[in-house]
Amino acid sequence: MKFLRDTWLVFQRQMQLLLRNPVWVAVGIIQPLFYLLLFAPLMKQALSAGGPMTDEQAYRIFVPGMLVMVALFSAFSGFGIIAELRAGVIERNRVTPVSRVALLLGRSLRDVVQLLFQAVLVTLLAVPFGLRVAVGDALLAYLLIGLMTLLLSSTGYALGLTLRSEDAMAPMLNTVIQPIMLLAGIFLPLTFAPQWLKNVANVNPFKWATDGVRALFAGNPGDDAVWQALAILTPLTVLALFISSRTFAKSVR
């Protein structure tokens, strides 16, 4: 009960601050729009080499990749927590009896809400380009994306609290996120990859997540990729939440 209340308190505050500074909405729309306008046509042509492809088919492959990409960026949450750390807000929170898990979860849930908003927007923006997807399938896909966000944003918080400096955080994230993105088959499906690359990609949990989201956008909720993505993401998310809330509990300075 106290835990839920605490989480709500933290979440509420984070949402309030988020809505106060709505620049992110513009950024969240413009960035995917670039990809839809400037990259998707190219990708359609490239994929058509394997056989003619309709716009709908192309966007069913492309939009899920973009959703996963946006979710991967939620690891950048760590930058925000470094700013809060510096302002003394985290320490001020830690001196109260507020639940440590709530300090993390309230923030991560804010990231999830923000990301889902962005995901819906991206989906809607792709509709005029020819994307068609069943509402049920989309909702299930959003569940996967939401789990990924929870996983990555809480990891970002743990990293930020541990590294405590943007200068250490930026190269670290870039180095880790780049290969994860490439090995998730976000831009081009890995079906075109040579076997060794496929083998490497198989250890990337986000490759499974991308496959799952693609299966849903293709209208196959019964596809193995869907439950596999869930089965891989869920324990990882729980683990990340556990580790990250420990860093909130531990001394931060």
Next chain:
Amino acid sequence: MIIETSGLRKSFRSRAGRETKTVEAVRGVDLSVAEGEIFGFLGPNGAGKTTTLRMLATLLEPDGGTAVIAGADLRKEPGEVRRRIGYVAQGGSTWDESTGREELVLHARMYGISKADAQRRATEALDTFELAEYADRRCKTYSGGQRRRVDIALGIIHSPKVVFLDEPTTGLDPQSRAHMWGEVRKLREMGMTVFLTTHYLDEADALCDRLAIMDHGQIVAEGTPADLKQEVLGDVVSVNAREVAKAADLFDNAEYVRKVETTEQSLRLYVEDGASAIPHVLRTLDAEGVSIEGIELHRPSLDDVFLAKTGRSLRES
């Protein structure tokens, strides 16, 4: 006693290149603080004051020792300690984009206080600390002094029994500092025990009922400012003269002089009672024909105490 600690210890491992070095930040602190007093921790930067404070505020786990704060055991029931104390960090604690009122309400609610009560308390605190005017502006627009007052208000929003203030006036201009002293006294009037750290001598002297002088992780002296000064040195008579060395020799065997120190232009005589010593001093100097340019009687400062206890001046360290 509202705070009682015994043998509190903390060391850190610091890494310089490949070598790891253990730094003993706090080396066995025994303290007792009485309810309703303003207790000060005086010492140079790096003496271990903040580390001790952070341990008492449950932010750092001690390596050893015990502490009981407002009846709760620090090691066994940190949650209970948190409920009974307030803590105001040195570097501030407000978020640029929030307003003072929002910060206060949220902070109160983190202590489990209901929304209505939190709002009432926030308004009250804003009035107490003369912040009502700025309550609904974002914190980034506040001056340093206003921001510090919000920090203090945050620290006491849940009516704690003890409030810890880490260097409450560092970085404030002289006027805001004087104002802040008033706020700290206000906390005591509200019935709270105040535990603060400072490296300002005048602050420790003017504000604290009792203090502990800390150096290299240990307490080197403890008492009221007056007692500390009295115990160590009595009074100081300083004489400005041309022939300092010659003048100094005259007092080597004088019974009423405890200690003689010389600087380039002045002679410092440490005596038990300044008022009765001055006529003797003048007579002695006059008899030997030493002409003086000035004579001054002053009570020893806390710096003199620090000097006596550690061999260094706090101003220099």
